[in-house]
Amino acid sequence: MANFRALQAANKRKTFGLLFFMGLLVWLIAYVAISSFGGTGAGVIPLAVGISLISVWGSYYASDKLVLKMTRAKVIQESDNPKLFNLVNEVCIASGLPMPKVAIVDDPAPNAFATGRDPNHALIAFTTGLLDVMDRDELQGVVAHEMSHVANRDTLVSAIAATTAGIVALISDILMRMLWFGGSRNRDHNGNQMPIFLAIIPLILAPLAATLLKAAISRKREALADATAVSFTRNPAGLRAALEVLARDNTVVQARSSAVAHMYIESPLDASAASKLFATHPPIQERIETLRRMEANPSQ
Amino acid sequence: MDASLLIIIAVGLFVVYAVVQYNRLVRLNVQVDEAFAQIEVQLKRRADLIPNLVETVKGYASHEREALEKVVQARAASTTASTLPAIAAADGALTNALRGLLAVAEAYPDLKASSNFLQLQEELATTENKVSFSRQFYNETVRTLNTAVKTIPTSFFVGLAKVGAREFYEVDDPAARNAPNVKF
Numbered sequence: 001m002a003n004f005r006a007l008q009a010a011n012k013r014k015t016f017g018l019l020f021f022m023g024l025l026v027w028l029i030a031y032v033a034i035s036s037f038g039g040t041g042a043g044v045i046p047l048a049v050g051i052s053l054i055s056v057w058g059s060y061y062a063s064d065k066l067v068l069k070m071t072r073a074k075v076i077q078e079s080d081n082p083k084l085f086n087l088v089n090e091v092c093i094a095s096g097l098p099m100p101k102v103a104i105v106d107d108p109a110p111n112a113f114a115t116g117r118d119p120n121h122a123l124i125a126f127t128t129g130l131l132d133v134m135d136r137d138e139l140q141g142v143v144a145h146e147m148s149h150v151a152n153r154d155t156l157v158s159a160i161a162a163t164t165a166g167i168v169a170l171i172s173d174i175l176m177r178m179l180w181f182g183g184s185r186n187r188d189h190n191g192n193q194m195p196i197f198l199a200i201i202p203l204i205l206a207p208l209a210a211t212l213l214k215a216a217i218s219r220k221r222e223a224l225a226d227a228t229a230v231s232f233t234r235n236p237a238g239l240r241a242a243l244e245v246l247a248r249d250n251t252v253v254q255a256r257s258s259a260v261a262h263m264y265i266e267s268p269l270d271a272s273a274a275s276k277l278f279a280t281h282p283p284i285q286e287r288i289e290t291l292r293r294m295e296a297n298p299s300q
Numbered sequence: 301m302d303a304s305l306l307i308i309i310a311v312g313l314f315v316v317y318a319v320v321q322y323n324r325l326v327r328l329n330v331q332v333d334e335a336f337a338q339i340e341v342q343l344k345r346r347a348d349l350i351p352n353l354v355e356t357v358k359g360y361a362s363h364e365r366e367a368l369e370k371v372v373q374a375r376a377a378s379t380t381a382s383t384l385p386a387i388a389a390a391d392g393a394l395t396n397a398l399r400g401l402l403a404v405a406e407a408y409p410d411l412k413a414s415s416n417f418l419q420l421q422e423e424l425a426t427t428e429n430k431v432s433f434s435r436q437f438y439n440e441t442v443r444t445l446n447t448a449v450k451t452i453p454t455s456f457f458v459g460l461a462k463v464g465a466r467e468f469y470e471v472d473d474p475a476a477r478n479a480p481n482v483k484f
Binding site for chain 2: 082086090093095096140232234
């Protein structure tokens, strides 16, 4: 399974699988809420859905503008960096996507990210450190990886993941607080209700499972973006060399936060801080290996 | 519900279905046209760059007549080609001629260091990539269209949409298929 078409198909399938489990998790927590908290539990659900939808979808819709502020990226014009614009334009031709906005983050750590709610509002950004250390082929690989996020609508996918994870977390949180402060009120009418102590286990585990699923989805989208990038450039060696540069480099982006970590080509957070299960990116060595297999086995 | 109502609903659903399939075929066909127009845009860009390149190389390596001549002739042939196979063949010939000229240029350090050549270098690299990516994108759209033309259910609507399988853009250059990134 070393060609990009098979890898793209496999990663898309896995994303759907993970989103399906995410949906199941929402149903499970809603079931627990209604069956053990009755009417109050049922009332919590629309509240959680509402808050989560508003908070996530607002930032999804304005993602290109918000992210510019959070990462201190500056949008540039073609005259500022003609070579970078050439590279982006090349990948646009290869992918059939419209030209995105291009931004630069003044930061010595090499990294890049893509955002925007749809291909017409896409923004891709590169740190000055990345532009300094990479040659033309490596930069092309990075540009193709970022444009793949645009092509695969990854801002939308992560917004869906964040919304569902948010719903699960909010319901659990509100119900746990109710248990803590007002649990006694429910003891009067426990006719066909699930005992409260049985509800505590899913209330604790569900948000954790949602966080893990969200991270797993992010990892699959990164692997998918690598495969899609190769479908654009047909040059796995360029992206592989770029990832090797990133792997060797141990500086980290300054304006970092876990809120934007999933967007970067390489995780900007300290690798040792997060365990593999919570990581937003697959291990970089694993990505390099996959690209090496594609180099050895070109699909056409 | 009587039988006639059911028939009307069934016919209605079939019409909607047919429209969807018909539109898909027409849309894919238009995408192939657009992708081909993109190739032509990029070929034109490259053709416009060549006189400047030829002048620059002549200034330092005027006696490399053969390599220069090949590029000029290939460019002339590419601007007159009109059918798809002819355009693709001329495109391939020009790519090879350019590669030959740039290989020759390697032997002239003065030329390689000249500001004119350095400026041209990035332009040539990006243009060559754009040409090869536009070919690749075109072939990708043809692949999608041809699959739709030959597979069920879209294949049933081929006659109605007056859309058929299209030709791939094949450049006679084995190196270009495996390594689209030409280094200059």
